Amino acid sequence: MPLTIQVDGKALIRVATPASGALEDLGYSINGVTIRENLFTADVHGDEFGGEQGPPIDKQYFGEMHVIQMTMTRYDEAVLNKIRAGLAAGTQGVPGTPGTLYFQESKTWRLVINSTSRPRNYLNVVFHEPKEINKGTQHSKAIITATAYIIATGGTLYNTTIV
Numbered sequence: 001m002p003l004t005i006q007v008d009g010k011a012l013i014r015v016a017t018p019a020s021g022a023l024e025d026l027g028y029s030i031n032g033v034t035i036r037e038n039l040f041t042a043d044v045h046g047d048e049f050g051g052e053q054g055p056p057i058d059k060q061y062f063g064e065m066h067v068i069q070m071t072m073t074r075y076d077e078a079v080l081n082k083i084r085a086g087l088a089a090g091t092q093g094v095p096g097t098p099g100t101l102y103f104q105e106s107k108t109w110r111l112v113i114n115s116t117s118r119p120r121n122y123l124n125v126v127f128h129e130p131k132e133i134n135k136g137t138q139h140s141k142a143i144i145t146a147t148a149y150i151i152a153t154g155g156t157l158y159n160t161t162i163v
Contacts, residue, residue, distance in 0.1 A: 012114040013072065014111075014114055027072035029072055030071045036067040038064055040065075043058075066122070068113070068125075086127075088106070111125040111148065123157070124149050124151045126147050
């Protein structure tokens with residue numbers, strides 16, 4: 001396959017709560033969306049290379065999660081307020097119940113990055129990083145970060161379904 005320049009195209013950010021399941025347009029990104037794909041691994045040591053003091057004889061995979069950062073200037077404030085609630089189906093400005101379990105109690109989000117050529121549909125997302133909104137005489141920017149998790153063994157982290 002030849003080397004080519006990759007351009008995903010404009011990215012419309014869409015979200016849905018598990019309760020309603022209906023996707024809502026959150027906004028368009030500025031200069032795209034940054035996705036950091038984190039793998040979890042551990043060293044496997046053996047006596048062949050000196051036990052735990054030596055280099056590993058193998059590496060073991062334990063799963064992954066993705067951290068997605070989005071900056072937007074064109075966004076729907078009402079949809080953003082739902083994310084500000086902290087828990088899916090919560091209320092902005094009203095803290096949720098301490099001890100709530102995101103996965104078990106279906107308090108995660110669905111996040112669709114609907115780019116022209118390579119969309120991603122994350123199935124279980126938590127917006128637990130700080131949300132940043134600047135207020136002033138210049139246009140506002142909304143900066144949100146989501147972390148996508150696999151919540152079942154053998155489950156899907158993301159796919160390309162955009163509806």
